[in-house]
Amino acid sequence: MTRARRWGAGLALTWLLLLLAVALTVPYLPLAFSPDTVDLTNIAMPPQVSQFSHPGHLLGTDPYGRDVLTALLYGTRTALLVSLPAALLAALAGISSGSSAGFWGNSGLRVKTGWLVAAGAAVLFTLAALPCYWGSYRMLYLLAIPTGFFMVGGILLQVKRLSAPVPIPLDSLLQACITLVSSIPRLVLVLALAAVVEPSLPTLVLVLALSSWVGTARLVRAEVARVRQLPYLEAARAAGIPELRLLVRHVLPNALRPVKTSFPLSIAGLIGLETTLSFLGVGLPPEVPSWGRTLALVRLTPTAWWLVVFPVLLILLTTLALQQLASRPRG
């Protein structure tokens, strides 16, 4: 690693740690204004020099009279609260689906027909009935669905024809899902999903994760399919190691290198996406401070340069830092 690269990586890490520290400690920072404070006498004010006796708006105010510095610091927490869980969820979904498809292919995993039918029935039942009765009978459903699954599966297995194992075409299923999700532009997909569900932090995380797992799944599938062919796995199989253990203990550790590289990039992408959504006024409730929302307010006051410069600087530095982290050589 060259000296410049080391410096770059160090700076990137410092910046990201600083952001993390701000996100964790922002409610305890000695800020002059809270994120809820609306100062209607000072709307769209340019940055002011703060005095000890009379705190001013260091980075100015937005057109609703909110302090930009406070909004950006709290926006850091929002960016992390949205992008980090979404990236983790997406990575988890991508790794589990991609590794299963890559490892078992279309014929490696065999399940008894009875269980398949029971699982299909449970999914159909959940999709049909849950939206109508979820509110009133939540606990009942949570108990009834797994109980029903095992009972129906158990009964069906008594039928001779339904007790024979059949292969599950995991790879084809995953490929179809990936094609389906990839065929819709990511922003359009997220906008459509965000328009359907009520705006809140958990729903936004879920929506972002749903749209972002595809890349990881594709990478992991390809890598697992490569590792699967290696001779040491043949040896492990011959030694009688169970399939699941083989996948988790011996395949995944060797297949996750690309994911480690793409994870920071995925966070950067999600921060960008969250900012875009907030800019468009979709996703998060309006009272939640966010970099994108602060940036969007420039449309109300096009001359307010401070509403562009500071959020853009934050987004730029964070994205660059994450990219620097991703391009760091490993091994």
Added chain:
Amino acid sequence: MIRLFTSLFLLVVFAEASSCSSSPASRELPLRVRWIRDPETLDPLTQPNENARQGVNLLYQSLLTVDYEQQRFVPLLAESMPSVRHQGARTLITYRLRDSARWDDGQPVLARDVEFTLKVMNCPDLPNEEVRAQFGFITALQPDPLDSRRFTLVCEGAAPELVLASGDFPILPAHYLDPQNKLGAVPLAALQQDSLALRHYPDVAPFVQRYKAAQIGQHPDALPGSGPYRLASWKTGQQLEFRRKPRWWGQALQQTAPQLQARPEQIEFHVIPDDATALLAMRRADVDLYPRMPAREFGRLQADSARHPELSFYTAPSYDMTVAGFNTRSSLLAHRLTRQAISHLFDVPQLIQATQQGHAYRSVGLINPENKAFYNDSLRPFAFDPTEASRLLVRAGWQRTATGWERQRPGQSPQRLALRLSYRAGEPTYEAIGLQLRAAAAQLGIPITLHPTESSVLSGRLRAGEYDLYLRSMTGNPFVYNFAPILHTESIGSGNFTRFGTPDSDRLIKSITTEQNPQRKARLLRRLQALLQAECPLTVLYFNRYQIVAASRLANLQISGLPPGYNVMAITSRPDDSH
């Protein structure tokens, strides 16, 4: 042969040259107006928003219309202003339709059409709740046996504004929608009063089905209208284009009846929900008229007017008000003192300064303060006073706890005061009001979450009562004082979003509608304002001022405080700039 070719060549050149010179000269540029939202429907029965009303008025006509310059009603389809007689508690209003008034298919507009329209407005199972409440005072139509254009409307009550209100609904073509005159046999009173009219009159149900199947709201071009324009195209959420009819019955009368003017050849309404985008479109001359520009943009553009000689700026005090409404049937807001407490958390003077650049004005209620005769000046608008709000909450049974405000309920778990504020998404003024209220409420320990909602979804939620608090604009007028569509219990589920209504308020609203004596009417209106302030189903935050920006090439906009703030049919291009 050479001569022939030369002649042909000259003919072609001449024809080409003449077409080049005459074609642009004979065609006017379309008038392009910014609309903030899609009209959703152009059905004359529903008219869910102001744009729908404006569009409907281009296609259909009512008996009377407003003269924007004089701010008074003038005859439109009617030949003259109606003659009025009083008969006990009833008012008999006699109209005669213009001889030359015609539908697009050449059929005359007759008293039968008016009677048919009234019946459709009261027909069960049609989306007519609002018009039914608004025009329910017209109980019968007596046609003149000797003159098919003359008729008398029998109205309950004797208020002077009944006369104006009686002529303010678009007339539909009976011969087209009901060619077999099936509704003719059904009395209007039966449709109004008989809840089982569909069963008692078997002809009504097939008519209702036909009317619904015609989908007039989405395809008004299929229906002949009497108005000067036809709908040429409608790209939902993007643009509506209206074209002037080449032959329209009103053209011949324009000299003597200026209300029949239809100057622009082509009118395009561009739906641009976002204000910043609309401002950009105005600056780039993609639209010619930007009605009701937000105060901040208007002020900024006007300050920079030296760099924009192509733009003209107009303002007018309006009857538009910004209102906060409460769901009075929600258990959290059922107590009037709770609603009063929340009303004390709006910092209205600061909001006027911040969002309207100080150009709006306060009011104690739905009556414009400019109307000195009817405005209750003994009342004071709710002041921004969190201490008073706390006091009122305690009186309403709420107790301050470490986590907020709670109220004990017998046999139930304690109720926590947490509210949801709904408003139209993408509207910065509502967002500013919402954030201010949220901040003030948070200081008091009341969590308020903001729910910016898409316009048509919001309308549905307000009608269904699925909200706690809302912010919206309402429009009044200086002519009619009929609050039944927005505050009467009969309008719950349609226009009465607050779901407010007491026997006393219902009686008072009906009395105001029917009262004829101006002094008594003033007393009743003052009483209503006091009652509304005490019950607080809604709080009028302020009355707005219209700010309109138009291309300088446009003239005769007839700017007024009546919505939409200009008369689109009167607008002309200045001679020098028409091309």
